[in-house]
Amino acid sequence: xxxxxxxxxxxxxxxxxxxxxxxxxxxxxxxxxxxxxxxxxxxxxxxxxxxxxxxxxxxxxxxxxxxxxxxxxxxxxxxxxxxxxxxxxxxxxxxxxxxxxxxxxxxxxxxxxxxxxxxxxxxxxxxxxxxxxxxxxxxxxxxxxxxxxxxxxxxxxxxxxxxxxxxxxxxxxxxxxxxxxxxxxxxxxxxxxxxxxxxxxxxxxxxxxxxxxxxxxxxxxxxxxxxxxxxxxxxxxxxxxxxxxxxxxxxxxxxxxxxxxxxxxxxxxxxxxxxxxxxxxxxxxxxxxxxxxxxxxxxxxxxxxxxxxxxxxxxxxxxxxxxxxxxxxxxxxxxxxxxxxxxxxxxxxxxxxxxxxxxxxxxxxxxxxxxxxxxxxxxxxxxxxxxxxxxxxxxxxxxxxxxxxxxxxxxxxxxxxxxxxxxxxxxxxxxxxxxxxxxxxxxxxxxxxxxxxxxxxxxxxxxxxxxxxxxxxxxxxxxxxxxxx
Amino acid sequence: xxxxxxxxxxxxxxxxxxxxxxxxxxxxxxxxxxxxxxxxxxxxxxxxxxxxxxxxxxxxxxxxxxxxxxxxxxxxxxxxxxxxxxxxxxxxxxxxxxxxxxxxxxxxxxxxxxxxxxxxxxxxxxxxxxxxxxxxxxxxxxxxxxxxxxxxxxxxxxxx
Numbered sequence: 219x220x221x222x223x224x225x226x227x228x229x230x231x232x233x234x235x236x237x238x239x240x241x242x243x244x245x246x247x248x249x250x251x252x253x254x255x256x257x258x259x260x261x262x263x264x265x266x267x268x269x270x271x272x273x274x275x276x277x278x279x280x281x282x283x284x285x286x287x288x289x290x291x292x293x294x295x296x297x298x299x300x301x302x303x304x305x306x307x308x309x310x311x312x313x314x315x316x317x318x319x320x321x322x323x324x325x326x327x328x329x330x331x332x333x334x335x336x337x338x339x340x341x342x343x344x345x346x347x348x349x350x351x352x353x354x355x356x357x358x359x360x361x362x363x364x365x366x367x368x369x370x371x372x373x374x375x376x377x378x379x380x381x382x383x384x385x386x387x388x389x390x391x392x393x394x395x396x397x398x399x400x401x402x403x404x405x406x407x408x409x410x411x412x413x414x415x416x417x418x419x420x421x422x423x424x425x426x427x428x429x430x431x432x433x434x435x436x437x438x439x440x441x442x443x444x445x446x447x448x449x450x451x452x453x454x455x456x457x458x459x460x461x462x463x464x465x466x467x468x469x470x471x472x473x474x475x476x477x478x479x480x481x482x483x484x485x486x487x488x489x490x491x492x493x494x495x496x497x498x499x500x501x502x503x504x505x506x507x508x509x510x511x512x513x514x515x516x517x518x519x520x521x522x523x524x525x526x527x528x529x530x531x532x533x534x535x536x537x538x539x540x541x542x543x544x545x546x547x548x549x550x551x552x553x554x555x556x557x558x559x560x561x562x563x564x565x566x567x568x569x570x571x572x573x574x575x576x577x578x579x580x581x582x583x584x585x586x587x588x589x590x591x592x593x594x595x596x597x598x599x600x601x602x603x604x605x606x607x608x609x610x611x612x613x614x615x616x617x618x619x620x621x622x623x624x625x626x627x628x629x630x631x632x633x634x635x636x637x638x639x640x641x642x643x644x645x646x647x648x649x650x651x652x653x654x655x656x657x658x659x660x661x662x663x664x665x666x667x668x669x670x671x672x673x674x675x676x677x678x679x680x681x682x683x684x685x686x687x688x689x690x691x692x693x694x695x696x697x698x699x700x701x702x703x
Numbered sequence: 704x705x706x707x708x709x710x711x712x713x714x715x716x717x718x719x720x721x722x723x724x725x726x727x728x729x730x731x732x733x734x735x736x737x738x739x740x741x742x743x744x745x746x747x748x749x750x751x752x753x754x755x756x757x758x759x760x761x762x763x764x765x766x767x768x769x770x771x772x773x774x775x776x777x778x779x780x781x782x783x784x785x786x787x788x789x790x791x792x793x794x795x796x797x798x799x800x801x802x803x804x805x806x807x808x809x810x811x812x813x814x815x816x817x818x819x820x821x822x823x824x825x826x827x828x829x830x831x832x833x834x835x836x837x838x839x840x841x842x843x844x845x846x847x848x849x850x851x852x853x854x855x856x857x858x859x860x861x862x863x
Contacts, residue, residue, distance in 0.1 A: 220836055227840075234847060241854070280840040321858035328851040335844060347841045351848040358855025372859070398817065418808035 226279040226286050228267040229294055230331050236260025237327040244320025250312075254668070257305045257323045261330075265298045276701050282401045283344045285701030290338030292550065292697035293468040297337070300461040300557055301330045306672040307565040308453040310572050310665070315362055315451075322362060326457070329355030333465040340476065340701055342390045342400040345469060349386075349433070353379050356462065360450040371449025378442045379432065386429020392422030393477075403702040405477040409484055423478060423488060430473075433466035436529060437498040440522045447518035452571060455514055456564030459521045460557040467528055467553055471546065474536065476702045482539055489536025492529055493630050500526030500637040507644045513567055514577050516644060517560070520603060523641060524556055530627065530634055531618040537625035543698045545621035550694040552618050555602070555610035555683055562676030563599035566592050569665035569673070579648055584657025592663060593652045595677050600645040602680050605638050610683035617691075709749060716742040730775055737768045751821035754829055 224231070240256050247253075268291055278285045305323065312319045332352030339345040357379060361372025394400050396419045397408040409415070415423075432439040447455045478484055503523030510516040531549040535542050567577070569592055574581055586593040602609035615638065619631045683690050719739040726732045740763040747756035822828060833842050 220839065281836050281838070283838070283840040315858075317861075318858040321854050325851055325855050325858070328847060328854070331847060332844075332851075341841075343838065343841045344844070347844045347848065351844055351851060354848060355851045355855060358851075358859050361859050364859070396812070396814075416808070416812035418805075418812040421804060421808045 220280070223279040226271065226274075226284070227335075229264040229271070229298075230334055232267055233260055233264040233327055233331050233334070236263070237324045237331070240320055240324045240327070244324075250316075250319045253319055253323050254305050254309055254312075257327055258302055260327060261298045261302045261305070264334075265295055268294045268298065275699055278340055278403075278701055282403065283341045284335065284338045285340040286338065287701040288697050288699040289468070289472065289550075289701075292694075293337035293464060294334045296464055296554060296557055297330055297333045297461050300457065300464075300561055301326065303561050303565065303672045303676070304453050304457045304461075306668040307456065307561075307568050308451075309668045311451060311453055311568055315364070318362065322359070325355045325358055326454075329359065329457075330461065333461055336465050337468040337472075339469070340402045340472070342394065342402070345473070346383075346387060346390060349469070350383065352462065352465065353383070353433075356454070356458065359454045360446055360458075362454070363449075363451050367449035368451070369449075371446045374442055375446045382429050382432030382439065385425050385432075389422045389425025389427075389429055392418055393426065396422065402473060402476040406480060406702065409478070409480060415484065420487065424491065426473065427470070427488065427491065430466055430470040431495070434463055434470065434525050434528075435499075435522050436495050436525055437502045437522070440499070440502065443522055444515045444518040447521075448512055448514045448577070452514065452564060452568045452577075455517070456561055456568070459517065459564070460560050463521065463525065464553045464557055467525075467532075467549065471532065471535070471549060472700060474532070475546070475700060479703060485536045489533050492536060493533035493627060496526050496529035496533055497630060497633050498526075499523070499529060500634060504637045504640045504644075508640070510644070511579055512577050513579050513582070513648070516579065516648070517563065517567075520641070520644075521560065523637060524560070524603070526637070527615065527618060527634055528552055528556075530622050530630055533630060534618075534622040534625045534627055537627060542621075543695070545618075545625070546698045546700075547691070547694040548614075548617040548621045550697050551687075551691060552614040554690065554694060555614040555680070558676050558679045558683070559599050559602040559609070559611055562673060562680060563596060563603070565669060565673045565676065566596040566599065569669050570596075570663055572665065573661070573663040579651055581658070582648065582651050583655035584652070585663070586653040587657050588659075588661065589663035592665070592673075595673055596652065597649050598677060598680060600649055602684070604642045604645045606642075608681065608684045610680045610687075613684060613687045705749060708745070712742045712745045712749070716746075730772070733768065733771045733775060736771070737764055740764045740768065752825060754825045 236256060236259065239260075240253055243256065244250070244253060271286055272288065272291055274286045276285070276287045284290075304326070308322070312322055315322065329352045332348045332350075332355060335348035336345060336352060339348055357372055357376045360375050361369050390400070393405065396416060397405045399405055399408065428439065432442075435443045447458070450458065474485070474488060478488060500523050503519050503521075503526055507516055507519035507523065510519060528549060531545060531552060535545045535549070538545060570582065570585065570589070571577055585596075598609065602611035605611045605615040615634075619634060622628075622631050622634075716739055719735045719742065722735040723732050723739065726735060740759060744756045744759040744764070747753075747759055832838055
C-alpha cells in the first residue's frame, strides 16, 4: 500500500513541512531571527527520521522509485549536516537581502529535499525530477543578492544547467529506449543477459556521465564554477561546493554501480573515460587556481581539483573486477571529510567577509593579527585541503589513492600526487598572506555565536577524523551498502 | 501512406531546424522553431502516442513558443544578429562531432521492438500510471519543484 510506504520519505516530508512553515511564519513575524532556528529544527527533525530508517537496509519503495539503504541514508545525513552548518553561517549574511529571508531559508531547504531524494533515487525518472528540484532552487539562490555579479552568475548557472539537463535527459532517453526500463536494477538485468552493448547505448552512458559531470564540476563541464562561485552569496557557494557536489557524486556512484556495474566489460568502459576526465579535472583545477586573486574563485578552482581526486576513486571503482566495497567507502570517506573541511573554510571566509566586505586575497593581509582564531581555523582547513597531517584531508587522500593503486591506476595516482603538491602553492599563499603581512587596519574581526559554533564543529571534526579515523572508517564502511548490488 | 506522411514530416522537421539556426532574424527563427515543434507532434501521432502529441502542441507550441516570443519582444536589440556569432565555427564543430557520434551509434544499433500492439487509448493508462502506484512519487516531487520555482522567481524578480 502506498500509504504504508510514506514512512520511507518521512525525512523529506518533515523538511518540506518546516520549509512551508517558514514561508508562513515569515509573513507574520517581524523578528526574522526565528527563521534560521526553525530551519535548524526542521533539519534536526529530518535527521532524526533518517537515523530511524537506518535499520531498514536495502529495500525500495514507491514501485522501485527510491531505495532505503545505508548509502542513501548516510548521504541524507551529510546533506542535512551541511544544511544546518550553512544556515548557521548565513545568520549575519542574510541581512544583505533583508526582505527575502523567509524565501531564502525555504528555498534552501527545498533544494536540500531535492538532494536527499536524489541520493536515494533508483529510477531514472526520480533521479531527473529530484535533480531538477535541487538545481532550480539553487539557480534562484545563486541570484539572491540581485547585484550584477550575482544575477550574471544565476543566469550562467541556469543556462549551462539547462544544457546539462538536456544532455543528461538525452542519455537517459537512449538508455530507456534500448534497455526498455528506467529502473536502475532493471537496466542491470538487461546487461546481465546481453554480452555486448550497442554503440547507441554506450553513447547514452557517456551522455549520462556528461550530464552529471556538470553537477560535480568535472572538466570539460567546469566552466560555470568560477563565475557562479564568485557571484553567488557566500553561504550558497559553500552549499554548492559541498552538498550539491556530494549528492552529485552519490548519484553517479549509484547509477554506475547499480545500472552499469556488471558485467566486467561494461564497467571497464566507463572506468577509462572517468580516469582520463579525472586527470584533466585535477590538473585544470589546480593550475588555474594558482593565478586567482579572489578567494571565492580560488575555492571554485580548488573544488574542481577536489572533484578530480574523487573521480580517481570513481575510476578505481570501475577498474575493480570484484568487490570494490573498500573503494566505495573511500569515496564516501573523502566526501565526508571534504564536506566538513570545505564548509569550515567557507564559514571562516563568510565571517571574515562580513567584517571586511571583500573577497580579495590581498585584503586578508594580517588577518592573523586581527583575528587569530578565524585565521587559525582557515589555516587548519587549508592544510586539510592540501592533504597534510594531522587533518582529515590526509587520511581521505591516502584512502582513495590506495584503492586506485590497488586497481592498477598508478599513473593516475602519480598525477594526483603531483597535483597535490601544486595545490600546496596556492593554499599556502593564502596562509602566508594571513600570517605574514601587516594588517591594513587594527579593527578586530569578530563574528556571531552561530558562526563560531559551526566553525568549532568543523574544526573539531577535521582534527578528530585526522587523528583517530577508525570510527569514521567504520561508519563509511557501513554506508557502502547499496540497494540492488 | 504512413511512410509518405513520415517522409513529409521528416522533410519539414529538417528544413525547420536548419532554418532555426540559419535565419538571421531571431523572431523568424522562433517561428521556424514552432514549425519544428508541430512536426514533432506529427511524429508522435504516427507512433500512436496521441497524448504526447497533444501535450507537445499544448506545452511547446502553446506555452514555450509564446514565452520565447515575449522574451524577444521585451529584449531590446535582440532581434537583429545573434550575439553568439563569434562562436559560430566552434559550435559547428561540436555539432558535427555529435552528429557523427550519434549517426555511428544509430547505424550500428539493431533496434528491438516490444512486439505488443500499441494501446488504443493512451490517456487513461497514463493517468493511472502517474497517479496510481506507478509514478506517483516523481509527480509529487514535481509539485514541490513548482513550489520552489515560484518561491525562487518571486524572490529574484521583486524589488530588493
